[in-house]
Amino acid sequence: MGETTSNEIRQSWQDRVADKKSRILASIPKEFDHPELTHSLEDTASVQDVPQKYLSAKELGITALDASSLVVAIREKKYTSVEVLNAFTHRAAIAHRLLHCCLALPYDLALARAKELDAFLDKTGETVGPLHGLPISVKDQCRLIGTETTCGFVYPIGNVDKDDAAVVKILKDAGANIFAKTSLSIGCMWGETVNNILGRASNPFNRSFSCGGSSGGEGALIGFKASPLGFGSDLGGSIRSPSAYQGLYGLRPSSGRVPYYRMLNSMEGQQTIVSVVGPMARSIDDIEMIMKVIISSSPWTLDPYCVPIAWRTDAVNEITNRKLRIGVFEWDGVCLPQPPIRSALKRTAAALQAAGHETIPWKIDQQRATELVLKVFRSDAAGDIRRQCAKSGEPPMESGCDTPDPALGITQSWDLAMECLDFRAAVLEQWNQTADASKGLPPMDAYIAPVVPAVAPRHGDYSKVRYFAYTATVNLLDYTACTFPTGFVDPALDLPDDTSLVKDAQGGSLPPPTCERDETIRRRYDPEVYNGLPVCLQLVGRKLEEEKVVGMMKIIRDLLN
């Protein structure tokens, strides 16, 4: 792509990693760094209270705010951009020690930027844009001038970006301050956040649990309130699994809505199922704010792949003050969600019904979807991942591209694209069929579904419990999806199923396990171990319905509160 300068560094990959890691720590101002916090993976305690011991009252006050509140506070000069940057950098430094989640904390760049922004506001009384002074974190796929972008690989270490990713440019133009670049799985192709640079990132609610992946660094950082808002990417669930594990709103837009141009990825050029970039945040209002900023910048003038669709407030107005028709996808017949997720689905459906909305049973053939998605992910038999690893000599890791089969030929890859089209057309028709002509009712507006059947995987557990069908089906369909928190695992309420696994704790019958993975996921649930972990669901709308999904999300948020 030509945006980076290639420094031919003749070093072992281990030396390059050591250099990178020490530079990350060196970039943190001494007063924000607390080396004693460096953690081991075995530590099960929540670290959510740690910042209270290290941050000032002002820093705690700033980091308690969501992004929408922060931009108001800065605009109204309650806080300066520098104060806000410092508070989040301090908290991010703690997060990095505790959770191993940052691949860059470019404080010098961010501080210079914050000073500029403060000077501009002081001088003109105006903000440079709607995000003036807002610190934003981005997955380390987003090129940012003056930083390195690794995509989880070792080979780019030492290459300095000369261009911003399109989404970064838009955020900067709107006044944002990109202050952190977060860890991810190698080449974005794994549902945990693990790479040869930082190792494994952890979940702030319980460090023996994964923060998810591939955008897990974002999940951990935002879930720890060490970033008010960030951007991940999602090819099979990579925004949504970390959002779910950390109790966040994470929007997976349809492709072509948020510009992906100049982001670094693996398998670049694969067009059958495309990765998308999207926001992760603490509130749906933040998601709405940032989407409006991005879309109002006309991203189609920066990225040839983007579609020229302005932010449609009429789509939001249309769903306000009318009865919604919401599908409820309880389970796909393959992997049953654990009790807290089943309970969250029931409560959400009940809240919708109580408010006069209609719920409709909904199910997609996710077995077929998974089959297609895996064929696409494995279509080059991990060739690209291996090639990128070979550039530095780092050892390849397990990835979603692994297969004993050979890479597809071009004809096979075209045939696979047609199979995917057929699947999309079949679900489109199935969705159309939810209309009720006899009552004059249109098709359902969206559906709610689990994000993942397991609340979160423990470190080391992921291979056994991974099941990405609830997210990956959405990627195959290129639908709009947003995760939302419904609460936290409460051992007093979220009782385990009967040990027989065919009855729940209330004696209600459950479908018998369908496969080893299904059984493992069911058995793995332990209320005492899962205690306090966030529980999330996802709301899924049709293709390019970001405004409508955000609007419905706000309605559901209000119903659940």
Place this chain on the structure above:
Amino acid sequence: MGETTSNEIRQSWQDRVADKKSRILASIPKEFDHPELTHSLEDTASVQDVPQKYLSAKELGITALDASSLVVAIREKKYTSVEVLNAFTHRAAIAHRLLHCCLALPYDLALARAKELDAFLDKTGETVGPLHGLPISVKDQCRLIGTETTCGFVYPIGNVDKDDAAVVKILKDAGANIFAKTSLSIGCMWGETVNNILGRASNPFNRSFSCGGSSGGEGALIGFKASPLGFGSDLGGSIRSPSAYQGLYGLRPSSGRVPYYRMLNSMEGQQTIVSVVGPMARSIDDIEMIMKVIISSSPWTLDPYCVPIAWRTDAVNEITNRKLRIGVFEWDGVCLPQPPIRSALKRTAAALQAAGHETIPWKIDQQRATELVLKVFRSDAAGDIRRQCAKSGEPPMESGCDTPDPALGITQSWDLAMECLDFRAAVLEQWNQTADASKGLPPMDAYIAPVVPAVAPRHGDYSKVRYFAYTATVNLLDYTACTFPTGFVDPALDLPDDTSLVKDAQGGSLPPPTCERDETIRRRYDPEVYNGLPVCLQLVGRKLEEEKVVGMMKIIRDLLN
């Protein structure tokens, strides 16, 4: 795709072709068929006057109308649907004898449909939709229940469609009557209309000339006024070259605007440069009418690839009553357009200027574009075309997929997709740069360009003069383009260049020929031979700007009239 029933016909491909050809003729009512008209390719005369000898005054009156006028005439009961169908079928039967352009004339189906439509209108006083009774022709890629769809191949002969292509369904639902399926090049991969079923189709303005391709049957039929409006497809210029050679408005929409679902194609699943379906007609009003009908049907509920963008009248209003900024792409530095096309460009630019619009010199690196497009077209080394031919045993023909190189591997095809993205991004930026910030002027609205450098190719000449860069660049960029007629070759005005080829007839200097093809195209122009052939240009807007392009097209049409 599963829309057809496969009849296992154990016949030689020649027998199947003979059967198909006789069935096409047999489907024409005796009173409409005039076997004596069957032509040879050597006949240079225009056949545009032939219908006057065979058609009744009423039939001539009906076929003289454009589509917009016809739907009004039927709605107002000036003509019945049956009368309109019969007039066009009669004229199409003549066209088929003269030009070899129809792969199906399903009169029985169409007559039954017309009778139904008439009965409905008589009974209810209402039309079934905005296209009530309008005969429409479609390229023989469009599945139509009860007919065969060949895509120019022999193997599908005998397979009867059980489903309509999405675009056909929309047209039918709006009241249209699909009455003809038109010839095309084998697998749509050649710029002439030639296949092993019908051989070569000809141009009604001069039967020694090609009608273009791959949607040449549409071009010939509509150019002969034997269809009021039709649908072609365009992967490298396949709507626009036949439109140009027959003096038509032909819209190449961006992908995702008009549904392609359930159309038969070659190289299905190739996603780097995608074929699009679009209308060809005698007037821009017809193009606008049909696009409104299609988009207002919400095609994104039928085709998962379509984008949910309603018809944006505000985009048309925005360009009305303001100064346009139009790029003028005179030549690309590779193949100079022949004198009538250069003259048309100059006249159009002058008309724009005279009306107060701004013209801007514009040029794209079409050499690079062509290189990329050919790599994509040849990426399976004609494997699919050969496979489809092998199904029946028919001999493969020369195609745009031919290459001595082997098929690309999957990684090479992904790399190629990224090269295409880079090209698109570079042109996007180049277009953005046409903004004039010092004057507060936005980027140019569109550009005018040649469709092809040669007015039209004679039969047998195509391989020597073919140069598709002016069209194919638009496909690579996925921009919206519409051809428009500027007049006819007039030997008195459209003088040939000086035999030196470096001066035009007025003594103005020309760039020296750059290559053998450029020289051939220049030398090939002969005003006496080209006399009376239509001359067209294209107007090219940005991606998914169909409304705006149609709106600008109407402005230019008015300026030229």
